[in-house]
Amino acid sequence: MNSQLESFSQQAINEMEIGFKVNLINSITGAKSANLIGTLDEQGIENLAVFSSVTHIGSSPALIGFFLRPNAEVKRDTFNNILNRGEYTINSIPRTLIKKAHTTARKYPAECSEFIECGIESTYLENIAVPFVKEAPIKIHLKLKQVVPIEANATKLVIGEVAKVFVHKSLLGTKGHIDLQAGQVVSIGGCDTYYELKQLDRFDYSMIGAGSF
Amino acid sequence: MNSQLESFSQQAINEMEIGFKVNLINSITGAKSANLIGTLDEQGIENLAVFSSVTHIGSSPALIGFFLRPNAEVKRDTFNNILNRGEYTINSIPRTLIKKAHTTARKYPAECSEFIECGIESTYLENIAVPFVKEAPIKIHLKLKQVVPIEANATKLVIGEVAKVFVHKSLLGTKGHIDLQAGQVVSIGGCDTYYELKQLDRFDYSMIGAGSF
Numbered sequence: 040m041n042s043q044l045e046s047f048s049q050q051a052i053n054e055m056e057i058g059f060k061v062n063l064i065n066s067i068t069g070a071k072s073a074n075l076i077g078t079l080d081e082q083g084i085e086n087l088a089v090f091s092s093v094t095h096i097g098s099s100p101a102l103i104g105f106f107l108r109p110n111a112e113v114k115r116d117t118f119n120n121i122l123n124r125g126e127y128t129i130n131s132i133p134r135t136l137i138k139k140a141h142t143t144a145r146k147y148p149a150e151c152s153e154f155i156e157c158g159i160e161s162t163y164l165e166n167i168a169v170p171f172v173k174e175a176p177i178k179i180h181l182k183l184k185q186v187v188p189i190e191a192n193a194t195k196l197v198i199g200e201v202a203k204v205f206v207h208k209s210l211l212g213t214k215g216h217i218d219l220q221a222g223q224v225v226s227i228g229g230c231d232t233y234y235e236l237k238q239l240d241r242f243d244y245s246m247i248g249a250g251s252f
Numbered sequence: 253m254n255s256q257l258e259s260f261s262q263q264a265i266n267e268m269e270i271g272f273k274v275n276l277i278n279s280i281t282g283a284k285s286a287n288l289i290g291t292l293d294e295q296g297i298e299n300l301a302v303f304s305s306v307t308h309i310g311s312s313p314a315l316i317g318f319f320l321r322p323n324a325e326v327k328r329d330t331f332n333n334i335l336n337r338g339e340y341t342i343n344s345i346p347r348t349l350i351k352k353a354h355t356t357a358r359k360y361p362a363e364c365s366e367f368i369e370c371g372i373e374s375t376y377l378e379n380i381a382v383p384f385v386k387e388a389p390i391k392i393h394l395k396l397k398q399v400v401p402i403e404a405n406a407t408k409l410v411i412g413e414v415a416k417v418f419v420h421k422s423l424l425g426t427k428g429h430i431d432l433q434a435g436q437v438v439s440i441g442g443c444d445t446y447y448e449l450k451q452l453d454r455f456d457y458s459m460i461g462a463g464s465f
Contacts, residue, residue: 043420043421043422044377044391044418044419044420044421045418045419045420045421045424046377046378046416046417046418046419047416047417047419048415048416049314049413049414049415049416052314052414052417053312053313055428057312058427058428059427059428060311060312060314060428061311061428062425062427062428062429063417063419063424063428063429063430064308064311064314064414064417065308065311066390066428066429066430066432067316067342067344067390067392067414067417067419067430068285068287068306068307068308068316068342069285069286069287069306069344069345069390069432069437069438069439070283070285070432070437070439070449071284071285071307071308072281072282072283072284073282074281074282091308092307092308092309093281093282094281094284094305094307094319095277095278095281095284095304095305096305096319096402096404096405096407097321097404097405097407098273098274098277098278099266099270099273100266100404100405101262101265101273101277102404102405103280103281106307106309108310129280129281131280131282132282134452137452137453138453138455141455164257164259165259177279177280177282178257179280184404185402185403185404187400187402187403187409189309189398189400189409189411190398190400191309191310191313191315191397191398191411191413192309192310192313192315194309194310196400196402196409198402198404200262200404201262201265201277201280202261202262203259203260203261203262204259204260204265204276204277204280205257205258205259206257206258206259206260206276206280207256207257207258208256208257208258209256211258211276212275214271214272214275215268215271215272215273215274215275215276215279215442216275216276216279216441216442216445217276217279217280217441217442219279219282219283219441219445219447220447224282224283225282225452226282226283226439226449228429228430228432228449228451229428229429229430231454231455232429232432232451232453232454233451233452233453233454233455234432234433234449234450234451234452235449235450235452236283236439236441236447236448236449236450237447237448237449237450238441238445238446238447239347239350239438239446239447239448240350240351240445240446241444241445241446242351242354242444242446
């Protein structure tokens with residue numbers, strides 16, 4: 040078994056070619072959630088950016104976080120808009136949108152809307168001021184709760200409280216489960232690889248829930 | 253479109269039956285990484301627990317985090333062991349292990365090893381003191397870097413620096429990508445639903461990497 044394993048020491052990782060390192064280290068945690076974060080700037084220009092670090096933090100209250108790099112130029116608009124407006128949306132990515140969603144990570148000038156540049160349709164629901172992704176089967180409206188500075192590498196953890204959830208009716212189970220496979224919701228491996236989901240099994244006790252959520 | 257959407261307000265979420273709420277709020281971020289965290293207590297008893305909050309935090313240095321609830325009784329051993337020893341392992345879950353992995357979330361007495369109780373084989377690699385999951389195609393040795401208290405809901409973000417990575421050779425691409433589909437690495441939806449991954453596409457520019465990793 041050991042002879043089938045390739046290994047990389049901390050020193051080898053530190054000295055790795057940057058592209059190889061980014062691909063490797065982003066891949067080792069397994070596939071990550073894929074979401075589009077929608078915001079609005081002070082002039083009313085829409086902004087949209089793909090994130091693979093959106094993470095469940097708690098259910099009571101319902102809190103969701105994502106990580107921002109200090110030098111994340113292409114994501115700076117997202118963060119500034121969230122600070123200015125205090126609200127934003129998180130939208131799931133269906134497989135039909137992966138290419139367009141991925142291109143939101145390009146650097147566009149602040150006066151451009153990624154919705155328009157990338158050909159993704161926005162929608163406004165009820166009286167919520169910030170834009171949602173029309174095609175997303177799961178849409179979440181969040182209000183900024185806390186920005187946690189991470190000393191270890193100068194990233195920020197941005198935490199929002201769920202203000203409203205919209206889910207396509209056909210995906211919602213009687214016990215609150217969402218059928219991610221039927222919704223064609225994708226995940227991201229590394230920085231550039233999109234995966235679809237196929238349900239293997241659901242266990243009849245939610246022990247993980249009892250313990251850690 | 254709007255008539256096809258079910259919506260839940262913040263108040264409705266707060267007042268929801270707890271099981272429905274936990275399933276719903278854990279599902280809305282999309283599928284999450286599935287990993288087993290291996291530790292060793294002061295008496296040398298092995299501990300293993302499944303987590304769905306393992307998240308990439310940065311590549312330079314290589315940092316990985318996970319979230320712990322304040323009242324996470326079944327995960328208390330994991331945290332105490334990490335604090336005591338300063339090191340731990342994160343192991344991917346292949347589809348052959350999902351049922352056994354899920355049962356690690358049950359509450360076992362501290363003197364029991366989940367490796368034994370759940371029938372998961374441990375392995376020790378090189379001179380690393382903490383146990384890995386033998387069947388995991390990706391195995392990571394981490395050293396505790398920082399524990400970040402999250403004020404918003406009294407959780408903790410536990411951050412480790414990658415000390416060594418072991419990857420099954422057949423999964424490692426020439427540019428550092430790991431083939432998660434070939435490794436049969438699973439993801440978790442909600443608290444109880446396991447998904448396998450099927451690669452849709454890889455885009456030839458890693459813009460996300462440039463921007464946010």
